[in-house]
Amino acid sequence: MKKQKKANTASNRFRQVPRPRVYREEEISLSNAKVNIHIRLDADVLNYFKEKAKEEGGKYQTLINQQLRESILKQRKLEDRLELIEQRLGIH
Secondary structure (H helix, E strand, O other), rough: OOOHHHHHHHHHHHHOOOOOOOHHHHOOOHHHOOOOOOOOOOOOHHHHHHHHHHHHHHHHHHHHHHHHHHHHHHHHHHHHHHHHHHHHHOOO
16 A cells, blocks of 8 residues: 555656647748857947847847848848849840
């Protein structure tokens, strides 16, 4: 009887951990895969993002990521427009 009591208290001390979900390859997008990096930024740049994040209630790392993504998209759009102009002019 005492052994059963001991087994029950031991199982109560540990919580059930759910099994992790296994994602299929097509469910994973590289643009959503976060990578840990170490980056050196100017203090004023970092302070700008930290203050902005504090005002908006978010994380400064997310804001930096958003700014970088917007910059990339603008650059791609510019490159696409230049390529279209070059095609129309017969340069390429």
